Amino acid sequence: MEPILTAKDVVKVYHNLSGEPFYAVSHVSMEIERRSLTILRGRSGSGKTTMLNMMSALDLPDSGTITCEEIQINVPDEKIREQFRRTTIGYIFQAVALIPIMNAYENVEFSLRLSGYQGDYRERVEECLTKVGLKDRMYHMPYEMSGGEQQRVAIARAIAHKPKLIFADEPTAELDTQTALQVIKVFKDLIEKEDVSIIMTTHDAGLFDVGDVCYEMEDGQIVGKYVTGRNNESK
Ligand SMILES: Nc1ncnc2c1ncn2[C@@H]1O[C@H](COP(=O)(O)OP(=O)(O)OP(=O)(O)O)[C@@H](O)[C@H]1O
Ligand SMILES: [Mg+2]
Incomplete structure (x- = not known):
């Protein structure tokens, strides 16, 4: 597929102050399979966030191409990238950035409204x-x-608009x-039931093989690709 x-x-x-180039990401090619959990591992400064930000159209590469379902997303037109970010993807950060004056339900609903989701908000927020596993803590x-x-x-907020x-x-x-392992379990359930693909970065050696595929980055390059999970069986 x-x-x-x-x-x-x-x-x-x-470029540093004296104009010398520094390759934060250097000729990286990778593929995200459908319905998979992809892990991007590597030391601090190896280029993981930079790569993630380009694949999610937050940032633009200097060269190379990034396509999602045959549509090129690394285009200068900010409107096209914004549309992609708003409808096709969801984002989860290290520091959980919930809105502190809103309860769990309101946090998810607020984000769903921003996405322009067509459907019943209450039903979808409760479902997510x-x-x-937070049915009892919604409020x-x-x-x-x-x-x-x-x-x-x-996570509920990131999946609400069905990215x-x-x-x-x-x-x-x-x-x-x-x-952390509970969060991974939630990711795996979502992949199964919500038909999404998830790519996550981590330093945590205990999580390197919890996904389906693991890419290892070093100094801006991919130095290893390991097929770790269920995809292994079909390859
Ligand atoms: N805007 C920027 N200007 C200059 N250098 C940058 C910029 N953003 C990132 N870098 C550099 O690019 C390299 C890769 O950074 P990146 O944030 O992608 O690393 P990382 O693998 O996510 O690290 P960490 O595990 O600490 O989050 C680092 O050396 C960083 O200092
Ligand atoms: Mg990072």
Whole structure:
């Protein structure tokens, strides 16, 4: 099957004060399979966030192409990229950025409204919070929830508008291993039931092989690709 997203020969260069180039991402090619969990691992500064930001059309590469379902997304037209970000993808960050004065339900609903979702808001918000195991905490405020629960609200928020792809940058960095594994379990359930693909970055060696595919980055390059999960059986 065609991958949902393909990055080909992607380069991102920064220049230091004396004008010398620094390759944050250097000729990276990767594919995100449909209905898969892809892990992007690598040391601090290896280029993971830079790569994620380009694949999610937050940032533009200096060269190379990124396509999602045959549509090129690394185009200068900000409107096209914004449309892609708003409708096709969801984003989860390391520091959970819930709106502190809104409860879990309101946080998810607010984001659903911004996406222009066509459908019943209440039904979808309740469905998403139930999927992440927070049915009983729907009306809790962020300060009344643990870090892991808040991250699950953030996941519900990221999936509410039915994106095809979810980008998660270090989503488990502030969680202990046990809680991190619960988040991974939520990801896997979503892949199965919501028909999404998820790509996440991590430093946590305990999570390198929890996905279907793991790419390893070093100094802006991919230095390894490991097929770790169920996709292995079909290859
Ligand atoms: N806007 C920028 N200007 C200059 N250099 C940058 C910029 N953004 C990132 N870099 C550099 O590019 C390299 C890759 O950064 P990136 O944030 O992608 O790393 P990372 O793998 O996500 O690291 P971490 O695990 O710490 O989050 C780093 O050396 C960083 O300093
Ligand atoms: Mg990073």
